[in-house]
Amino acid sequence: xxxxxxxxxxxxxxxxxxxxxxxVSISVGEGESFGLVGESGSGKSTILRAAMGLAPTWxxxxxxxxxxxxxxxxxxxxxxxxxxxxxxxxxLHPRYVIGEAIAEPMRINKIPDSEARTDRLLEAIxxxxxxxxxxxxxxxxxxxxxxxxxxxxxxxPKVLLLDEPTSALDVSIQAEILNLLNxxxxxxxxxxxxxxxxxxxVSYMCERLAxxxxxxxxxxxxxxxxxxxxxxxxxxxxLIAASV
Amino acid sequence: xxxxxxxxxxxxxxxxxxDGSYAEAVRGVGFTLGREKLGIVGESGSGKSLTGRSLMGILPKTARVSARTLRFDGNDVLSAxxxxxxxxxxxxxxxxxxxxxxxxxxxxxxxxxxxxxxxAGDPKxxxxxxxxxxxxxxxxxxxxxxxRVFRAYPHEVSGGMGQxxxxxxxxxxxPDLLIADEPTSALDVTVQARVLDILDELVTRRNMGxxxxxxxxxLVSRFCDRVIVMYAGQVVEEIAAKDLENAxxxxxxGLLNCMPRINGSLEPLxxxxxxxxxxxxxxxxx
Numbered sequence: 001x002x003x004x005x006x007x008x009x010x011x012x013x014x015x016x017x018x019x020x021x022x023x024v025s026i027s028v029g030e031g032e033s034f035g036l037v038g039e040s041g042s043g044k045s046t047i048l049r050a051a052m053g054l055a056p057t058w059x060x061x062x063x064x065x066x067x068x069x070x071x072x073x074x075x076x077x078x079x080x081x082x083x084x085x086x087x088x089x090x091x092l093h094p095r096y097v098i099g100e101a102i103a104e105p106m107r108i109n110k111i112p113d114s115e116a117r118t119d120r121l122l123e124a125i126x127x128x129x130x131x132x133x134x135x136x137x138x139x140x141x142x143x144x145x146x147x148x149x150x151x152x153x154x155x156x157p158k159v160l161l162l163d164e165p166t167s168a169l170d171v172s173i174q175a176e177i178l179n180l181l182n183x184x185x186x187x188x189x190x191x192x193x194x195x196x197x198x199x200x201x202v203s204y205m206c207e208r209l210a211x212x213x214x215x216x217x218x219x220x221x222x223x224x225x226x227x228x229x230x231x232x233x234x235x236x237x238x239l240i241a242a243s244v
Numbered sequence: 245x246x247x248x249x250x251x252x253x254x255x256x257x258x259x260x261x262x263d264g265s266y267a268e269a270v271r272g273v274g275f276t277l278g279r280e281k282l283g284i285v286g287e288s289g290s291g292k293s294l295t296g297r298s299l300m301g302i303l304p305k306t307a308r309v310s311a312r313t314l315r316f317d318g319n320d321v322l323s324a325x326x327x328x329x330x331x332x333x334x335x336x337x338x339x340x341x342x343x344x345x346x347x348x349x350x351x352x353x354x355x356x357x358x359x360x361x362x363x364a365g366d367p368k369x370x371x372x373x374x375x376x377x378x379x380x381x382x383x384x385x386x387x388x389x390x391x392r393v394f395r396a397y398p399h400e401v402s403g404g405m406g407q408x409x410x411x412x413x414x415x416x417x418x419p420d421l422l423i424a425d426e427p428t429s430a431l432d433v434t435v436q437a438r439v440l441d442i443l444d445e446l447v448t449r450r451n452m453g454x455x456x457x458x459x460x461x462x463l464v465s466r467f468c469d470r471v472i473v474m475y476a477g478q479v480v481e482e483i484a485a486k487d488l489e490n491a492x493x494x495x496x497x498g499l500l501n502c503m504p505r506i507n508g509s510l511e512p513l514x515x516x517x518x519x520x521x522x523x524x525x526x527x528x529x530x
Binding site for chain 2: 039040041141170171172173174175176178179182183197199200201203204205226227238239240242243244
């Protein structure tokens with residue numbers, strides 16, 4: 001479902017050039033949850049941003065749902081994959097009521113019946129149609145993140161890219177959001193790519209994960225390897241040791 | 245010194261609502277602190293940061309604060325003249341905030357900020373001596389290249405390094421009490437471990453008191469001696485840090501249970517079922 005081959009992402013040119021992602025290849029199957037972990041600056045979020053067209057200079061190939069991120073139809077691509085960002089306050093327009101925020105992608109894509117769909121989406125994420133008329137500042141952090149998920153789902157995508165979806169939330173709210181994501185994944189047959197600095201979250205959510213450092217993949221492993229503590233690389237073992 | 249470093253009893257902080265009434269955000273908090281590491285945990289909005297700020301006397305002007313006792317080393321924080329509080333802040337009480345990006349002056353070199361802090365505490369220290377103290381302190385918080393960092397601007401250092409600079413700046417005044425409000429939440433786990441080691445060593449060696457405010461229960465139980473759990477402005481539980489796993493209050497238990505763990509179950513996570521009874525005023529749980 002997600003094919004990334006020899007991805008390089010860099011910022012700046014000449015002597016100022018910083019290579020944020022170096023020669024990364026990842027393949028994620030349909031219905032799978034794949035985790036990207038690593039410290040800040042390791043390039044994990046940059047991979048998602050490159051896939052969404054938010055990192056302008058990259059080379060290699062990214063294909064999601066069979067659509068090439070560079071040469072494929074942009075609209076079709078964005079109907080296939082949507083992103084949920086870390087900070088739900090920064091990612092929702094402060095002057096749009098929730099209903100507008102969720103319906104906007106549908107309006108842009110001329111999807112009919114957007115009001116009824118907005119109501120259904122609100123119910124799917126555990127809010128009520130009455131929330132359509134609220135502003136983001138009237139909602140709690142957890143409710144805002146639910147709205148961000150609803151907006152991402154409004155185009156009926158097959159893939160969600162989640163960038164630290166719960167790290168701005170309290171653990172009690174995190175549990176609710178993670179449960180919600182897993183339920184939606186099952187109901188809608190979604191594929192997830194989740195960036196997190198929290199190995200416990202990744203171990204809970206993802207079947208496989210890549211550990212990143214300095215823009216490169218240090219190790220790809222499955223959940224069982226993570227849980228048994230049999231990581232091959234010392235870097236990964238240090239990261240696990242610091243997390244428990 | 246006799247008695248406790250910090251004594252708080254029935255602390256209340258309230259904010260004015262639109263309709264003119266006051267809503268209490270801190271409702272009757274009480275605890276004492278000696279030369280130890282005390283953790284305060286709770287969710288956002290539980291009043292843990294406001295409690296720390298009350299002790300510093302740096303609440304927003306709109307806050308209405310009252311307490312039966314709010315004392316730092318015998319000084320009544322509520323009635324102390326502004327001059328006395330100013331002297332206490334910085335020299336005897338230090339505070340470290342979550343994000344060094346916002347607590348360092350962005351247009352002033354790191355070294356100058358530390359030197360300023362040293363000389364504000366003791367104007368008799370000459371500039372050259374203060375610079376030497378600053379560089380030594382940067383070294384003490386394990387900054388590898390202290391002279392480079394001394395000359396750097398805050399945006400030129402990483403988050404972990406910025407936080408160590410903040411700690412250095414607080415420690416040059418050798419405070420008796422350090423209030424650390426989510427000091428490592430913005431940092432990576434490996435950097436976090438290093439910053440905690442530094443704090444631990446300094447608390448032990450300099451015999452300081454530390455109030456460590458955090459939403460991270462696991463971290464607090466490993467790092468602190470004693471933990472206070474806050475919910476909706478009240479202390480619902482006070483427990484030895486090593487016994488946190490066996491906490492008795494259903495709120496504390498609920499928080500512990502809803503955290504995913506690397507080796508935990510893959511079933512849906514238990515969510516916190518908030519019992520309205522937790523909101524009832526307890527007059528300080530024991």
